[in-house]
Amino acid sequence: MKFGVVIFPGSNCDRDAYYAVRDVLRQPVEYIWHQTTDVSGFDCIILPGGFSYGDYLRTGAVAKFSPVMSAIQEFADNGGRVLGICNGFQILCEAGMLPGALITNVGLRFICKYVHLRVENDSTEFTHVCESGQVLRIPIAHHGGNYYCDPNTLKRLESDNRVLLRYCDPAGKVNEAANPNGSLNNIAGIINDRGNVAGMMPHPERAVESLLGSEDGTLILQSIVERLS
Amino acid sequence: MAGVSEPGSRTVENTAPIAPEVYREMGLSDEEYAKVCEVLGRHPTYTEVGMFAVMWSEHCGYKFSRPILRLFKKYREAIDGAGLENAGVIDIGGGYGIVMKMESHNHPSAVEPFQGAATGVGGILRDIFTMGARPIACLDSLRFGPLDDARNRYLFEHVVGGIAFYGNCVGVPTVAGEVYFEDCYSGNCLVNVMSVGIMKHEDIAFARAEGPGNPVMLVGSRTGRDGIHGATFASVELSEESESRRSNVQMGDPFTEKLLIEATLEALKTGHIVGIQDMGAAGITCSTCETSAKAGTGMKIDCRKVPLRETGMSPYEIMLSESQERMLAIVKKGKDDEVAKVFKKWGLQAVVIGEVTDDGFVRVYDGDDLVAKVPAKSLADDAPTYYLETEEPRYLAEVQNYDLSHIREPEDYNEALLTLLASPSIASKEWVYEQYDHMVQTNTVVLPGSDAAVLRIRETPKGIAIVTDCNGRYCYLDPFVGAQIAVAEAARNLACSGARPVGVTDCLNFGNPEKPEAFWQFKRAVEGLAEACEFFDAPVVSGNVSFYNETPEMSIYPTPVIGMLGVLDDIEKRCTSEFKNEGEIIVMLSGSRGDDEPVCELESLGGSEYLKTIHGIVAGRPPKLDLDREKRVHQTVLELIAKGLISSAHDCSDGGLAVALAESCILGGIGAEVQLLANCAPASALFAETQSRIIVSLPTSGLKALREIAESHQVEPNVLGRTKSDRLVMSVNDVELLNVPVSELHAAWRGSIASKMKESGL
Numbered sequence: 001m002k003f004g005v006v007i008f009p010g011s012n013c014d015r016d017a018y019y020a021v022r023d024v025l026r027q028p029v030e031y032i033w034h035q036t037t038d039v040s041g042f043d044c045i046i047l048p049g050g051f052s053y054g055d056y057l058r059t060g061a062v063a064k065f066s067p068v069m070s071a072i073q074e075f076a077d078n079g080g081r082v083l084g085i086c087n088g089f090q091i092l093c094e095a096g097m098l099p100g101a102l103i104t105n106v107g108l109r110f111i112c113k114y115v116h117l118r119v120e121n122d123s124t125e126f127t128h129v130c131e132s133g134q135v136l137r138i139p140i141a142h143h144g145g146n147y148y149c150d151p152n153t154l155k156r157l158e159s160d161n162r163v164l165l166r167y168c169d170p171a172g173k174v175n176e177a178a179n180p181n182g183s184l185n186n187i188a189g190i191i192n193d194r195g196n197v198a199g200m201m202p203h204p205e206r207a208v209e210s211l212l213g214s215e216d217g218t219l220i221l222q223s224i225v226e227r228l229s
Numbered sequence: 230m231a232g233v234s235e236p237g238s239r240t241v242e243n244t245a246p247i248a249p250e251v252y253r254e255m256g257l258s259d260e261e262y263a264k265v266c267e268v269l270g271r272h273p274t275y276t277e278v279g280m281f282a283v284m285w286s287e288h289c290g291y292k293f294s295r296p297i298l299r300l301f302k303k304y305r306e307a308i309d310g311a312g313l314e315n316a317g318v319i320d321i322g323g324g325y326g327i328v329m330k331m332e333s334h335n336h337p338s339a340v341e342p343f344q345g346a347a348t349g350v351g352g353i354l355r356d357i358f359t360m361g362a363r364p365i366a367c368l369d370s371l372r373f374g375p376l377d378d379a380r381n382r383y384l385f386e387h388v389v390g391g392i393a394f395y396g397n398c399v400g401v402p403t404v405a406g407e408v409y410f411e412d413c414y415s416g417n418c419l420v421n422v423m424s425v426g427i428m429k430h431e432d433i434a435f436a437r438a439e440g441p442g443n444p445v446m447l448v449g450s451r452t453g454r455d456g457i458h459g460a461t462f463a464s465v466e467l468s469e470e471s472e473s474r475r476s477n478v479q480m481g482d483p484f485t486e487k488l489l490i491e492a493t494l495e496a497l498k499t500g501h502i503v504g505i506q507d508m509g510a511a512g513i514t515c516s517t518c519e520t521s522a523k524a525g526t527g528m529k530i531d532c533r534k535v536p537l538r539e540t541g542m543s544p545y546e547i548m549l550s551e552s553q554e555r556m557l558a559i560v561k562k563g564k565d566d567e568v569a570k571v572f573k574k575w576g577l578q579a580v581v582i583g584e585v586t587d588d589g590f591v592r593v594y595d596g597d598d599l600v601a602k603v604p605a606k607s608l609a610d611d612a613p614t615y616y617l618e619t620e621e622p623r624y625l626a627e628v629q630n631y632d633l634s635h636i637r638e639p640e641d642y643n644e645a646l647l648t649l650l651a652s653p654s655i656a657s658k659e660w661v662y663e664q665y666d667h668m669v670q671t672n673t674v675v676l677p678g679s680d681a682a683v684l685r686i687r688e689t690p691k692g693i694a695i696v697t698d699c700n701g702r703y704c705y706l707d708p709f710v711g712a713q714i715a716v717a718e719a720a721r722n723l724a725c726s727g728a729r730p731v732g733v734t735d736c737l738n739f740g741n742p743e744k745p746e747a748f749w750q751f752k753r754a755v756e757g758l759a760e761a762c763e764f765f766d767a768p769v770v771s772g773n774v775s776f777y778n779e780t781p782e783m784s785i786y787p788t789p790v791i792g793m794l795g796v797l798d799d800i801e802k803r804c805t806s807e808f809k810n811e812g813e814i815i816v817m818l819s820g821s822r823g824d825d826e827p828v829c830e831l832e833s834l835g836g837s838e839y840l841k842t843i844h845g846i847v848a849g850r851p852p853k854l855d856l857d858r859e860k861r862v863h864q865t866v867l868e869l870i871a872k873g874l875i876s877s878a879h880d881c882s883d884g885g886l887a888v889a890l891a892e893s894c895i896l897g898g899i900g901a902e903v904q905l906l907a908n909c910a911p912a913s914a915l916f917a918e919t920q921s922r923i924i925v926s927l928p929t930s931g932l933k934a935l936r937e938i939a940e941s942h943q944v945e946p947n948v949l950g951r952t953k954s955d956r957l958v959m960s961v962n963d964v965e966l967l968n969v970p971v972s973e974l975h976a977a978w979r980g981s982i983a984s985k986m987k988e989s990g991l
Binding site: 009010012013015016019020049050051053054055056109110111112113139141143203205206208209211212213 | 393662664674
């Protein structure tokens with residue numbers, strides 16, 4: 001199977017995602033330039049973190065017009081796996097490929113730190129090597145990670161079991177104190193209707209080696225590999 | 230047209246004299262103006278006088294500091310020999326070199342903290358990637374006035390915000406730094422930004438305009454009116470008027486910088502770029518004349534070809550603009566299209582504005598009109614050098630001879646410790662570093678909060694450790710010793726992480742050098758730095774001088790900040806500062822020669838955080854420093870880490886032994902029980918900042934081996950106690966003085982800065 005990592009102008013976690021796939025998962029991986037309109041040959045496309053186009057406007061608001069995005073939309077429509085991490089998640093929401101939006105953190109400041117995440121649904125393409133209720137330790141680094149959607153959408157997300165990950169305390173309790181950015185229902189990651197497009201604010205690619213302090217992010221990436229291989 | 234009303238000749242023919250008030254306003258003295266006329270053999274045009282004023286400012290020309298900087302060995306050798314570029318690369322083995330540099334953005338940050346700090350980050354990053362290195366880390370050394378003042382909180386909030394805005398967006402992790410709060414920095418905050426880059430040795434790029442006929446390209450952002458005479462602004466004291474200098478502050482665009490990093494590194498790989506220099510202070514003026522001067526060539530450019538952000542800019546404005554995110558590239562003839570293609574791929578402009586010539590002159594055309602014709606060397610290298618007077622400051626004798634014997638013991642030692650832990654200079658800097666992306670690029674192995682940041686070097690077993698250091702209060706009390714302690718403490722921090730020092734960059738922040746007392750402080754501090762850096766085999770490879778850090782009310786403490794780089798040959802052999810397990814032995818490694826030597830001396834309360842925070846006194850002499858003793862302690866801890874004998878290592882510095890132990894407890898969530906024997910007042914035993922001490926913890930089984938290793942380095946291990954349960958308990962001469970739950974220590978230390986910033990209601 002082959003991974004692709006998109007480079008938008010201003011992406012800055014593209015290399016990290018690339019290394020995680022190549023050096024830790026040991027899977028084939030290639031960069032995808034934002035002006036490309038052909039994404040054939042890939043099995044999973046990662047939209048990495050960063051500040052696409054500087055994000056001087058709303059996060060992801062410019063990137064969604066990149067030529068590559070229509071190709072990725074088509075790729076997803078045909079069942080291709082897409083994982084948006086941080087800025088990638090923001091772009092997927094802006095592009096309408098995932099519901100809701102990511103607004104400015106309640107504290108109005110950028111936050112970079114390790115957080116705990118509870119796996120909510122272990123039957124997805126992105127989490128199936130985890131177990132529901134399992135607590136993962138993965139870093140966040142964002143200024144706009146506050147997940148928001150309208151009440152109906154939220155209800156549907158919850159009833160369809162499409163919340164992948166929630167911010168929690170080390171014991172797995174989901175509460176206000178463990179919510180770093182004000183996200184509705186402590187949501188840290190979600191999946192689309194069809195189950196092939198996922199977005200998450202935490203950075204799994206930063207938690208793939210014990211040297212870096214955690215290997216829990218590997219579980220997310222490994223889930224994709226195992227299902228597709 | 231702005232140019233129409235400019236007070237001076239436009240072209241080089243029949244130039245008229247420039248009025249004294251015009252060149253003085255630009256910062257040139259009457260003698261310097263006369264020298265300009267002598268160099269040119271005529272009066273300068275308006276554009277030329279602006280170019281000389283900015284290049285001969287202290288900020289660009291180092292006209293005051295140069296004679297003193299020669300004390301740095303590498304600087305001396307480089308200036309007399311092959312130039313500064315090669316000297317700046319530190320070989321870490323495996324074919325890799327590290328480049329690093331630190332720079333101040335004090336004055337811009339004092340008037341416009343957000344953009345001032347942001348562009349500080351941008352400028353230092355460009356210094357790194359124009360050398361062909363990929364930036365892998367940033368560090369920030371910051372100084373503010375006390376947080377109970379609203380203006381200081383505003384500056385602190387927005388400086389940190391500006392660094393976060395820029396650093397996070399460009400994707401370079403901000404991994405370490407320091408923040409101190411002292412009265413003397415009210416109104417003149419210090420913002421020193423350091424960047425570290427990595428390259429393969431063969432990829433080094435040079436800032437040389439080689440090859441007459443080669444095209445000269447301007448790449449990156451358009452040129453606007455921002456930052457004109459920024460370097461001149463940096464070369465005067467701050468005053469009431471400084472607020473009106475807001476237009477001297479540049480605006481940062483980190484998105485363009487990110488593109489510029491990628492595009493530049495990619496363009497360098499084409500092999501078509503013969504020379505490249507970033508545009509910081511003095512913009513196009515500086516980059517054209519420095520690159521030509523270095524190569525012994527000349528250059529002609531047409532400023533009408535420079536892409537502009539606004540209409541009607543005069544040659545003077547174009548030559549002096551400090552618009553950010555721009556570079557000058559000298560390209561092999563006929564290859565400019567290929568180079569431009571790379572920049573265009575990244576959405577950046579790359580325009581040919583002129584070519585290299587062979588006669589040593591920088592010629593600036595405005596279309597067909599020659600508006601400046603200046604010998605490159607005279608601008609770049611012939612800034613007048615001044616040998617300024619020095620005089621020992623009058624305050625020194627008074628503060629040094631201050632009688633500390635009447636200092637009372639605190640009524641409650643627990644309270645004193647909690648107060649110290651909550652002092653913003655000691656308290657957790659989590660409020661700061663959580664706003665910085667410190668993990669991007671996935672190399673950060675030891676995150677902010679330990680003694681030094683540790684990064685892995687991909688595809689090698691190695692790591693690097695980085696730290697910044699300077700205790701300005703020590704330098705105020707004795708600039709020579711204070712500067713040496715900065716070096717010793719930085720090296721100690723590296724040793725505690727498992728790294729040996731290999732190089733230093735510095736950022737020397739002082740008051741007005743034209744005042745003999747301030748210049749004396751500068752000279753003594755540089756003497757101290759130079760000696761200590763040579764002693765630790767950590768040569769100063771780059772640096773920056775920032776003078777005029779004063780307001781009419783006060784001058785800053787002399788603050789020679791150093792950034793030190795260390796290497797870990799095997800990154801698996803590293804150490805951090807928190808206690809790891811209960812029931813381990815706590816040992817203090819100090820350079821003392823035997824048990825009979827006291828663990829403290831009264832005089833070392835001098836300059837301490839305890840004296841300042843608890844008693845409101847800044848006086849005494851800074852702690853003594855014996856470099857040889859210091860080094861033996863480092864060698865001991867490095868060997869202990871390499872042999873895997875110890876669980877933690879933490880340097881004993883601000884707040885003394887009690888604070889060092891409290892920090893290891895807080896970070897590890899484990900208590901400790903410690904007994905001290907001391908022949909001095911208990912407060913000194915607990916809080917004196919005696920140098921050359923490292924606290925380690927280890928399993929009992931390793932104690933014998935530790936003793937042997939310590940003794941082989943003539944270091945006496947003092948067994949202090951054990952890690953235990955959830956309280957820090959300390960007794961001195963069998964009297965229990967401290968007994969505090971770790972949770973309470975944690976609360977005082979961790980929440981202090983955040984609560985002070987919240988109260989402010991910003």
